[in-house]
Amino acid sequence: MLNVLPFPAINPVLIEIGPFAIRWYALAYIVGILFGWWYARRLVSNPRLWGPSGAPMRVVDLDDFVVWATVGIIVGGRLGYVLFYDLGKFLAAPLTIFEVWHGGMSFHGGFLGTVIAMILFARSRKIPVWSLIDTIAPSVTVGLCLGRLANFVNGELWGRPGDVPWAMVFPNADLQPRHPSQLYEALLEGVVLFLVLRFFTHRQLRLSQPGFISAIFAIGYALARIVSEFFREPDIQIGYLAGGLTMGMLLSLPLLIAGIILLVVVLRRPVPAPAS
Structure with a gap:
């Protein structure tokens, strides 16, 4: 127990006025959506990233898409958690x-919900679907990071028992020192994935190759999630699956395979020449 760090007792409620309360978990979603909107606008507004043909969408399109994205994230994330993690309950x-304020959102469900929203919106505006997904994908990484930090504040989705110097005893778990796996996920799914996508969106006109950034996002997130799952305690109502897999790993494998296939297809197409 000498290596155990004290768990920081942060109130999950940021502001509470009578029956009105703002939780860190809700704030993470709000800030993540607003940042994603701002960052996607910057990508579309930068002509150097798109080549001679320019961006296939307008900034105003992204302004209108915010509502579609919000609905896709919340509805998809909640339904995904219900179907994948605790249907019986x-x-x-x-x-x-x-009762979404009690937590319980699935990334994979939110991902599917957002993809459906992007497909419908892109078709309604005659925007290439893959180009819209390429623009939105790098924008969601900050939301992923903030969401995992909110999980840490809530003392939920804790890690497996471990003896690392930064192990913590989570008050809602037991007395065993555990990995702060929420922070691992915030780092890998948020910070690292953002930097990787930032590298690719700002070189060699990769945004002009529809599907390339989407493939990198799918591969990057799937690998980050699978690695994190080795340190994260499985949901108690599910536990370990066959072969020691977890539900998070199982849901990430199709995403990884789809990303690899998409990347192979995209790389067979030539990169547009930059404008003179």
Whole structure:
């Protein structure tokens, strides 16, 4: 127990006025969506990233897409958690599905919800679907980072027992020192993935290759999530699956395979020459 760090007792509620309360978890979603909107606008506004043909969408399109993205994230994330992680509990008490303030969001569900929103929106505006996904993908990494930090503040989704110097005893778990796996995920899925995508969006006109950034995002997130799952305690209602896999690993494998296939297809196409 000498190597155990004290868990920081941060109130999950940032501001509370009577019945009105703002939680760090909700704030993470709000800031993540606003940052994603701002960053996507910057990508579209930079003509050097798109080649001679320019960006296939306008900044105003992204302004309109914010609402679509918000609905896709919240609805998809919640339904994904209900279906993938605790269906029996929600079937027994269906109204708890709407109690999103208690947590319980799935990235993979939110990802699917956002992809559906992007497909529908792109078709309605006659924007190439892959180009829209390429623009939005780098923008969500900060939201992923903030969401994992909010999980840490809430003392949820803790890690497996470990003897590393930074192990912590989570008050909602037990007395065993555990990995702060939420911070690992915030670093890998948020900071590292953002830097990787930033590198690719700002060189060799990769944004002019529809699907390239989307493929890098899919591969990068899947690998980051799979690595993090080796340190994260599986959800108690699911536990370990066959072969020691977790639900997070299982859901990330199709994303990894799809990303690799998409990358191979995209790399067979020539990169547009830069404008003189």
